[in-house]
Amino acid sequence: xxxxxxxxxxxxxxxxxxxxxxxxxxxxxxxxxxxxxxxxxxxxxxxxxxxxxxxxxxxxxxxxxxxxxxxxxxxxxxxxxxxxxxxxxxxxxxxxxxxxxxxxxxxxxxxxxxxxxxxxxxxxxxxxxxxxxxxxxxxxxxxxxxxxxxxxxxxxxxxxxxxxxxxxxxxxxxxxxxxxxxxxxxxxxxxxxxxxxxxxxxxxxxxxxxxxxxxxxxxxxxxxxxxxxxxxxxxxxxxxxxxxxxx
Amino acid sequence: xxxxxxxxxxxxxxxxxxxxxxxxxxxxxxxxxxxxxxxxxxxxxxxxxxxxxxxxxxxxxxxxxxxxxxxxxxxxxxxxxxxxxxxxxxxxxxxxxxxxxxxxxxxxxxxxxxxxxxxxxxxxxxxxxxxxxxxxxxxxxxxxxxxxxxxxxxxxxxxxxxxxxxxxxxxxxxxxxxxxxxxxxxxxxxxxxxxxxxxxxxxxxxxxxxxxxxxxxxxxxxxxxxxxxxxxxxxxxxxxxxxxxxxxxxxxxxxxxxxxxxxxxxxxxxxxxxxx
Numbered sequence: 001x002x003x004x005x006x007x008x009x010x011x012x013x014x015x016x017x018x019x020x021x022x023x024x025x026x027x028x029x030x031x032x033x034x035x036x037x038x039x040x041x042x043x044x045x046x047x048x049x050x051x052x053x054x055x056x057x058x059x060x061x062x063x064x065x066x067x068x069x070x071x072x073x074x075x076x077x078x079x080x081x082x083x084x085x086x087x088x089x090x091x092x093x094x095x096x097x098x099x100x101x102x103x104x105x106x107x108x109x110x111x112x113x114x115x116x117x118x119x120x121x122x123x124x125x126x127x128x129x130x131x132x133x134x135x136x137x138x139x140x141x142x143x144x145x146x147x148x149x150x151x152x153x154x155x156x157x158x159x160x161x162x163x164x165x166x167x168x169x170x171x172x173x174x175x176x177x178x179x180x181x182x183x184x185x186x187x188x189x190x191x192x193x194x195x196x197x198x199x200x201x202x203x204x205x206x207x208x209x210x211x212x213x214x215x216x217x218x219x220x221x222x223x224x225x226x227x228x229x230x231x232x233x234x235x236x237x238x239x240x241x242x243x244x245x246x247x
Numbered sequence: 248x249x250x251x252x253x254x255x256x257x258x259x260x261x262x263x264x265x266x267x268x269x270x271x272x273x274x275x276x277x278x279x280x281x282x283x284x285x286x287x288x289x290x291x292x293x294x295x296x297x298x299x300x301x302x303x304x305x306x307x308x309x310x311x312x313x314x315x316x317x318x319x320x321x322x323x324x325x326x327x328x329x330x331x332x333x334x335x336x337x338x339x340x341x342x343x344x345x346x347x348x349x350x351x352x353x354x355x356x357x358x359x360x361x362x363x364x365x366x367x368x369x370x371x372x373x374x375x376x377x378x379x380x381x382x383x384x385x386x387x388x389x390x391x392x393x394x395x396x397x398x399x400x401x402x403x404x405x406x407x408x409x410x411x412x413x414x415x416x417x418x419x420x421x422x423x424x425x426x427x428x429x430x431x432x433x434x435x436x437x438x439x440x441x442x443x444x445x446x447x448x449x450x451x452x453x454x455x456x457x458x459x460x461x462x463x464x465x466x467x468x469x470x471x472x473x474x475x476x477x478x479x480x481x482x483x484x485x486x487x488x489x490x491x492x493x494x495x496x497x498x499x500x501x502x503x504x505x506x507x508x509x510x511x512x513x514x515x516x517x518x519x520x521x522x523x
Contacts, residue, residue, distance in 0.1 A: 010381055116361035122419075125354035126374035126426055129346045134379055141364045218364045218406040 007188040010179070011195070019175030026161045030096040031154055037101025044109035056105070064103030065178055070165045071095045073113040076167040092164045100157055109151045111142030138216070143215040151208035155201050172196055263288040264324055264461045265430050268470045270309050271318035272485075273300075275499045279305050280487035282319070282344050287430075292462045294472040294479045294493070298508060301483040310463070311352040312345055323351040324429055347379070351487040353423025357435040359415040361422070363408035367394065379426065386425070393421035397451050413444030420451055431455065433464040469514050473497060481505045 012018060044056035062070070076091035087093060115138050122131040167173035176193040180186055264288040272280040279302045287293055293344040297303045308314040310321055312329050321328040329346055340348070361370050371390035375381040381389075394400045397417035407415055416436055423431060435450065439446045447473050456462055456475045466472065472479055472493050479496040481488045481504070489502045500506050 060425060088441060116360075116363075118358050120311055121356065122354075122360035122362065122422075124346070125311060125349060125352070125356075126422065127346050127350035128374060129342050129377045129378075130347075136373065137362055138366075141362075144364075154431065219408060 002184060003188055006183075006185045007191065008194045009186070010189050011215070013179075013192070015179060016172070016175055016192060017198070019170065019172040019193075020200070022170055023158065023161050023172040024200060025093060026096070026164065026169070027154070028156045029093055030157060031102050032098030033093060033097030034104045034157075035129055037110050038104025039097060039139075041101060041105035041180075042112065045105060045109055046112065050215070055139075059098075060102045060105050063099050064106075068095060068099045068160060069166060071099060072163060072167055088164075088167055088169050090163075091167055094168050096161060096164065100153065104150065104151050107146055108142065108164070111144075111146035114145040115141045117133075140215075144219065147208070147211050147215050151204070151211070154208075155204055158200050158204065159197060171239075262289065263287065263322070264291070265310070265358065265463070266379045267306075267310060267319070268321075268323040269319040270306065270321070272305055272314060272315045273310055273317050279485055280309065280316070283482065283485070283487055284319075285487070286482070287461060287463065288460045289461055291459075291473060291477045292464065292475050293454045294476040295463060295482055296467065296469075296472070296479065296508065296512070297466045297482040297488075303482040304434050305356075307434050307463060307465055307480060309353060310430075311349050313354075321346075323399065324350070336425050342351075350379070350426045351429045352432055353420075353426060353428035354432045355419050355423055355432075355434065355436045357438050359407070359419045359439070361413070361415050361419055363407050366404050366406055367410070367418045369400065370407070370418055371425045374422070375425050390421070390425060393424055394418075396424075396454075397421050398447075412440045412446060415449045416440065416444075418449055420448075420455075424455075430461045430463065433462065433466065434466070437468055451509040469497060469509070469513060481508060483508070 041056045041059055044052040045060065047053050072091060075086060075095045076088065077085065112134075118138055119141065120133060123137040128136065131173065160206040161171055161175040162170075164178065165169055172193055176189055180189050183189065261502075263286045265285075269285060270283045271278070272282050281302075281420045283302075283306055285293070293301045295306070305314060309316045310319070310328075320330070326348070327337075328351075329340055329345055331340055331344075333337070338339050357368070361367075362373065365373060366391050368387065371393060372383070372386040375386040376383055385447070390396070391400065394403055397420060399414055399417055399421075402410060402414060402418070408419065416437050420436075436452070440448065443470070445456065449468060450462070452462070452471065464471075464476070476493045478490060479493045480490040480498075481500075481502070483504055489496070489500060489505045491501075496505070497509060502508060
């Protein structure tokens with residue numbers, strides 16, 4: 001029997017809400033770690049120097065080629081055998097963060113490769129160093145290509161953190177299971193947990209939309225920004241681009 | 248004193264603005280530049296013509312080290328590009344130092360290459376602010392002056408995508424000038440433009456040359472060359488085939504290859520002259 005009273009009760013249950021908060025915090029922390037690792041790995045992977053690109057390629061290959069659940073268990077349960085001990089939170093940050101970084105590395109690399117080669121030439125010609133070129137010119141333009149898949153991986157990450165329950169991280173799923181063991185309202189409590197996940201991913205969806213609009217503002221239709229660009233000008237640009245392609 | 252007199256006076260004492268000595272460049276098995284030597288005086292405008300694939304764009308790119316020459320050297324106003332002398336040996340400069348030296352040159356590209364995520368004004372101010380550490384206000388004042396000079400003051404908040412090709416190229420010239428370069432390099436600046444926009448860009452270039460800017464211009468615009476150039480150079484097969492003053496270069500070339508090339512170009516491109 002479905003118990004509406006129990007459902008509504010657990011809908012604003014402090015214990016579960018805290019679990020959702022941990023899920024959110026863990027996801028954000030792993031995204032931050034992933035962005036740092038991913039950017040470094042992507043830049044290394046694009047380097048012509050083997051001592052930079054080989055380790056980056058190995059990292060990406062290893063992380064994307066094994067299940068994150070296995071990685072988490074190896075880090076938390078396996079490594080102590082070698083005398084390397086991480087607590088639950090450290091293990092989660094390490095496992096999920098490094099895994100996220102490997103996926104983001106490939107996304108960031110694709111974004112950078114999408115930036116026209118002429119942008120590098122132009123940045124270098126006005127006296128920017130390689131690092132400045134990347135930071136000021138290339139990465140901001142790459143964001144337009146990076147944001148949509150990055151948003152998708154963060155959506156996955158919000159849900160993937162549930163795997164951390166296996167190594168007893170007190171996030172939403174773990175707390176759901178603990179609660180069920182004492183309350184036995186399996187369906188009601190799980191539906192509440194599912195709703196929490198849904199709320200988080202939905203809010204993220206809105207944020208992602210705003211980010212996408214922000215980073216493609218220089219490509220939005222001219223009229224939407226109220227800037228006068230005649231159809232004639234557009235047609236001319238297209239002509240120029242087409243004639244360039246034809247060469 | 249006319250400009251050509253000034254150029255002669257400047258070169259008489261060996262005061263070259265730009266010296267390129269025996270430049271070689273390979274791309275894999277291709278020997279693209281086979282020893283190009285060129286000396287350019289302060290205020291001189293050199294137009295480089297030649298068939299595509301002949302090495303003229305690559306030569307231009309070796310001058311500001313966008314391509315590193317495999318052999319040979321470049322000096323700007325007496326300063327060696329990319330190297331410094333230390334203990335009797337030439338030592339390669341770091342990326343940061345080479346980047347500083349690149350600011351001796353302003354470069355304008357065939358495809359404009361404006362920074363597509365920045366407005367016209369930001370395109371001009373970004374390098375002075377970030378690379379040159381000029382104050383923001385000062386950079387903006389200078390950028391507005393340059394925008395006015397290229398006739399695009401009202402477009403300062405437009406993104407490149409909203410501008411016509413001719414407008415983008417004029418902004419690109421302003422961007423290059425913002426770094427107060429000693430030499431301006433133009434790599435086929437009008438080749439990607441619709442015919443009706445060519446003259447607005449050439450007009451800006453002509454004004455620059457009249458203002459005494461030292462310029463190396465790779466172009467097929469023979470009309471511009473006749474009007475603005477002090478010297479015309481034909482590069483083909485990675486070498487300088489012929490060079491001379493435009494009056495004789497275009498009407499009475501001495502080399503067969505120059506004659507063949509000019510015939511082809513003049514058939515397709517009638518002279519497009521800006522109204523002086």
